[in-house]
Amino acid sequence: MSGTILIELDNDYLSGQLDIVEKWLEHTATAQYVLVDKLTKAVPNIEEPHIREAIEKMADANEHHTNGVEQLFSFIDRKQNQKSNQVLATVVEKLEEGLMRFQELLGGAVGSWQELHHLLLLNQQAMGAFAVVEQLGLSLGMKEIVDVSFSITHEKKMHQIILQEYMLEMAPISILYKENI
């Protein structure tokens, strides 16, 4: 035997793997745009000052997360199709919002609490997408992907806890008392 055997480290193999990562990043970008759009729309509708402040901070953090998507594309030397992802995000948001509003209507929820409920689900979706990016980075030995996606996922995990707490805390006001929060 002579020379060192490099297993799954040749250009063709890695390039094929990065094509697959690119597709997942497009999905991640879409999930992130849906979340950001919803955060922007939710802020003016939330009346409770502490919750509103928390959602504003979340929106600020998500600007950084959106920049992170760009960074992730650069690590694999690809460019995202931003326009297409944003259009897709708008469509996805409409579809998901319609479905969620239908479910909430059946469940008797009203008012701005519904924004929190939607954000909980959309944050979960975006967090999951970034967490998968982290796993892909680990799998392919790409430290820079892991560093960026881990920090975003970690922050979104905190957001998820906050959203869940406020969503549960305020649910009776929307469902039992039929009031805005």
Add this chain to the structure above:
Amino acid sequence: MKNIATLRSYKKIIKLPISARPQLNPDDVWVPDGYQVEVVAAGLSFPTGMGFAEDGSLYILEGGSTWPTRPALPPRILKMDSSGNVEVFAVETLGGPRGVTYHDGYIYVSYKGGYLARIVRYDVKTREREVLIEDIPSGGWHEPGGPVFSPVDGLMYFANGSVSQNGVNLPAGFTVDLAKHPHAHDIPGQDVTLTGNNVTTRDPLMPFPFLTETGPFKPFGTPAKKGEKVKGELWCTTGLWRSKPDGSDVELLAWGIRNPYGLAFSEDGELYASDNCLEEKGERAIAGDPDRIWHIRNVKSPHGSIKKPDWYGFPELRADGVPVWDERAKPEKGMPAEQLIEDLPEWAGPPVYLEKPHSAMTKMDFSRSDEFGFRGELFVTEWGTYAPLNSPHERDKDNGFQVARVDVKTGKAEVFLRNKQQNDPNRPKGGIERPVDCKFHPDGKSLYVLDFGHSPVTEGLVQAYGHTGVLWKITKK
């Protein structure tokens, strides 16, 4: 046969297209004068073990879900022939392969996954797969050991570690083991009576820190009662067994071995098991427990004659024989341990060799070759510490990350392979990262060292990067 993408590099210093391990340089590795280091293969994903067939073919295990459990990559057995051609010999769906040995036309493989660990064999010609044993209680922290075959009686020997880290299932790893396997727990290898001491913790699933009590040999959240008797089982945790090569006539030789990942027979048929120390963290924290190598005394008893298995100390004794509730085992970090078992069984220690805590000794092999040298000495891979996660001591942060050669008769050891620069688990250069297995080539000329790859540790997380595993070869000049 499944092909796998491979490429050859003929450079001494190898640049890899992955940022987690960008370079391999044999010159960064120290070995004794008269030996040389080469890189045989790179790009392995989470390799956990390997074994040579008589013809020099090498079977390499890629562990699937390993340490930490994610990401999981395909749990594969790779076969590298003597010309260096690599193929996927098998892919396992039931769990991750951990140990492999060739015997009489088959490879025998231990697997970890779900609530049970298994022993599976493959016919190397037809590749027919046969599950021999699937009763080994698992679903927790520690690993299967072996299988290996005795050069004296031809029987198969295998082992499995504990479910809990330190004798009681605690929430330290709730996001993994307790969530995936909430019913898993340790099982003794002989009848024991409990003191009724329980460990009080939070329950991470509850919104407020309710005080939860858990006893030994119980799932998380189930307390033990004073005087309660727990029946010993053939299929215990921390056990070491033997059987015929087809998996029949299983006999328990030993229990109380925390993590017997490495098993090796000497030329004269004595069996040794590597084992890892108790951890200094959490609600049952134990300080100063050394890593160790046990001599398995019962091997010399005739098959089927063992009335009571030997006990090697888990979860009550450090490897130096100190009870874990003794002042000397009091932790600097975490809650001190209490006695769990009322009347301790007779201890089968001391070990033949004690290593620094958290060196994480893994697999091993005896030198059988005058040509290579050190014949009769046990070569042991030391994966390396998880400090500061499992030890608060600065002195523990470099332990391991080497291959040691141990004289099992005198209990003395020397380093055989390590990085030239000081070990740094978070940023090595071109040398080794985490040695997980070593095996001598059947021709007796070289030692192969399997390196798990880049697995950095911080206070909050452990990571493992795919495609960073490396196979090294050490030859006498």
